[in-house]
Amino acid sequence: MSQTVNTSIRCSRCHQDFSCECYTSINVAGDPELKAKVKSGEVxxxxxxxxxxxxxVTSPVLYHDPEEMLMIWLTDGNPATERAARxxxxxxxxxEHYTGRLVSDVGSLMEKVKIFDAxxxxxxxxxSKFVTAQELGKDVKLKFVSLDGADNTITLTYPKDGKMEMVEIGFNVYEDCRGIVKRNPSMQERSKGLVRIDADWVAGFIR
Ligand SMILES: [Zn+2]
Known part of the structure; x- marks a missing residue:
């Protein structure tokens, strides 16, 4: 079951406090509409x-998809909270068979849901993002957007001059990277449990 709590939010523009119902946990079982609202950021x-x-709304929330056996925790970044969650x-x-992920911001939570949903x-x-960023030759923070078409084109995005720049990569990039992960037991081992899988995590294996 999803759970909400009545919280007070300070408006970023007029600085007035107002109260609203915010999710503390989101369970999307049998609720594709709710899942769509997570992916679009509407919730x-x-x-x-x-x-x-x-x-x-940036308060901590647990995303749970029982059908996909997936839990994603958007935390406040406090190491003690994350240890307890682990x-x-x-x-x-x-x-035991769940995929567990920690994320630090709403954008990363939306991205994870899109990735697993695809x-x-x-x-x-x-x-794949790491490899693509290297090829672009820029220190870009790429985010997954979608997987489309018969040839499974992957669309990534990154912010540039206040706009979102789109990058399309072929599925062969993903397949090559899948091969690398398969040949790397420590990568597989360290992705188990409740972990934060991001650019830093990947860089830890490359350096
Ligand atoms: Zn306002």
């Missing part, structure tokens, strides 16, 4: 009743 925005500004994840019966492996996607 994370609240409109200020005073000035109409759309504010992003303990719960490892010791809770029934979660049937892709986020470890392989992170490595």
């Amino acid at each position: 994370f925005v609240k409109e200020c009743p005073c000035c109409g500004t759309v504010n992003l 303990e719960v994840f490892i010791s809770t019966p029934g979660l 049937g892709l492996d986020d470890v392989v996607v992170e490595l």
